[in-house]
Amino acid sequence: MxxxxxxxxxxxxxxxxxxxxxxxxxxxxxxxxxxxxxxxxxxxxxxxxxxxxxxxxxxxxxxxxxxxxxxxxxxxxxxxxxxxxxxxxxxxxxxxxxxDAEFNARFSAKGRHYLYRIINRRGPLSFDRGLAWHVIRPLDAEAMNEAGQRLIGTHDFTTFRHVECQAKSPVKTLDYLRIERHGEEIHMLAGARSFLHHQIRSMIGTLELVGCGKWTADDVTAALEARDRAALGLNAPPDGLYFLRVDY
Amino acid sequence: MxxxxxxxxxxxxxxxxxxxxxxxxxxxxxxxxxxxxxxxxxxxxxxxxxxxxxxxxxxxxxxxxxxxxxxxxxxxxxxxxxxxxxxxxxxxxxxxxxxDAEFNARFSAKGRHYLYRIINRRGPLSFDRGLAWHVIRPLDAEAMNEAGQRLIGTHDFTTFRHVECQAKSPVKTLDYLRIERHGEEIHMLAGARSFLHHQIRSMIGTLELVGCGKWTADDVTAALEARDRAALGLNAPPDGLYFLRVDY
Known part of the structure; x- marks a missing residue:
């Protein structure tokens, strides 16, 4: 074997x-x-x-x-x-x-890394239909990045968790979250040992509200501290989410 | 009107x-x-x-x-x-x-810019099928970039021109050609007032031979100086070619 x-x-x-x-x-x-x-x-x-x-x-x-x-x-x-x-x-x-026979794809994993792609422009997507979240209203990527830093560290992420999430605990440690603009694209990169169900889509959905000026960084902190799914800003579509790599 | x-x-x-x-x-x-x-x-x-x-x-x-x-x-x-x-x-x-009524998309153009994408890896393309040239053999992008500099400037590009090209003259001025590796992707960026038919695909096809070690930069110069389509290294597939923008 x-x-x-x-x-x-x-x-x-x-x-x-x-x-x-x-x-x-x-x-x-x-x-x-x-x-x-x-x-x-x-x-x-x-x-x-x-x-x-x-x-x-x-x-x-x-x-x-x-x-x-x-x-x-x-x-x-x-x-x-x-x-x-x-x-x-x-x-x-x-x-x-x-x-080795000891290697287990799931249980040996020490870190998981994701990319979320937003295309921020007026024109419809030709190449990237289903491969990115198309956001028409102009977004401030720097404000999104700044607010995103409020989520780093060990927190109870109940607000950012799907109601059917099967993880035993809602407490996770987010190692990093970076938001960068590359022309009309906005990329969120995030890494943690593991994530809750819908956590990344809930984080980027909420930060998009900061990007368009509806929410402040303090609103993000308040949502996190509420530990209540009802306090969530927005859950982003799956289109922009990419599982990038796993550390062992 | x-x-x-x-x-x-x-x-x-x-x-x-x-x-x-x-x-x-x-x-x-x-x-x-x-x-x-x-x-x-x-x-x-x-x-x-x-x-x-x-x-x-x-x-x-x-x-x-x-x-x-x-x-x-x-x-x-x-x-x-x-x-x-x-x-x-x-x-x-x-x-x-x-x-203005004087603007003409074709005749007012002062510069045209293209990107050519190679994906240089073993695994088949899932996202980029038809959207990049899949090259399996390992390529040296620095050697490609160095050899590409031989093509910059005003030359008779007959070697790099489709036999049915309708341009009056084979003499064109290539303003820049840059080859950069980004992980498993290799990008060629090239700009000129105008290009001959198949010129970019012929240039990258030939530089790919340099990348894999079959040709040297001197072979590229020799092909250019031959002014003969038969001296061409290789014409790359259309898949990787993107018309990026036009200067007016």
Missing amino acids: ARFKLTIEYDGRPYVGWQRQDNGPTVQAVLEDAFAEFAHGEEITVFGSGRTDAGVHAKGQVAHVDLARPMTSDALQAALNHFLKVRETGISILKIEEV | ARFKLTIEYDGRPYVGWQRQDNGPTVQAVLEDAFAEFAHGEEITVFGSGRTDAGVHAKGQVAHVDLARPMTSDALQAALNHFLKVRETGISILKIEEV
Whole structure:
């Protein structure tokens, strides 16, 4: 038995999310189907480092699998990408490494990093439809960045958490949150050991209200301290969210 | 009669090119159809600053039109984007300005700027299929940039010109050419008053041979001095080419 670590890129637009479920296509199911084809029908489970929601993308999701057949990482990557048919699925295996049996994509993770893309302009999106949040009203990225610093550190993030979030505790430590403007694009980069369900979309949605001048940084602090989902500013759409990478 | 300058973004993947023709969908025809709908059937010609080939994209193509009906630029932009249906056409009007009757999108242009995107990695492209040139062999972007400097200035670019290019002279002045690596992406930025047909794709195709070590900078100089299409290294695919902007 050999364990392999996969680094995966996917366009989340056609999927109801990472995790296998009955109500639509999932990234996990497509990957497991490709592994089954590769392994002549043997069922192989793909363990992800974390779930992504419907319409959320990944540039560096990580997963692990156990394979009975010995194989080099390069040959496995080539075979899997062949069965994955990126033109149809929008899923690409960027890297495969053989790892120790102790490695676990989810439980060994020490840090998770996300990007959220806003395109801030009047004209409709041609290239980036479903790949960024289109905000027409002009945003002040510096004010957003400044207000975002109020969220850094260890807090009870109940306000920024989906009501169905399954995490045991609403207390998380946000390591960094940076908002930068690059021309018409605004990027939020955020990292933590782990995030609550909808936490990043709730943070950027709230900071967008600061960007357009409706909220102040103090309003963000008040929302955080309320520890109440009803105090949330706005939950941003999945379109702009990218799972960037995992530290181990 | 009022003249308007349009700044246009388009995803070139579904098109046989900018210019109206009989063998497939074109950006110009889709724009003119949208103007005809807007003007209740009146035929309105959209004059572009230059053509783009099949599969080539634009982030800032410029065109001009003459309209009989007086209108504000903002209202015109909103109406046109409505008729353009970006979800179906991949064409978006980024900006409209009213201009003098002397303004001509093609003949008033003083500089044209292009970007060429290479994605240099092993894994197949998910997000960027048709939107970048996928090169698997590792490329040395610094060597490419250094060799690219041999092309700057006024030269007879016959080697880098499509055999069916309709320009009167093969002599052009390349103002700048820069190649930069950003992670797994390699960007070529190039600007000139005007370019020959396929000039940018021929330049980057040839510089890719330098990047992988098959050619030296001296080979690029020799190809340029040969003034012979047969001396060309390689013509790159349209996928990575973006018309960025026009100076007036």
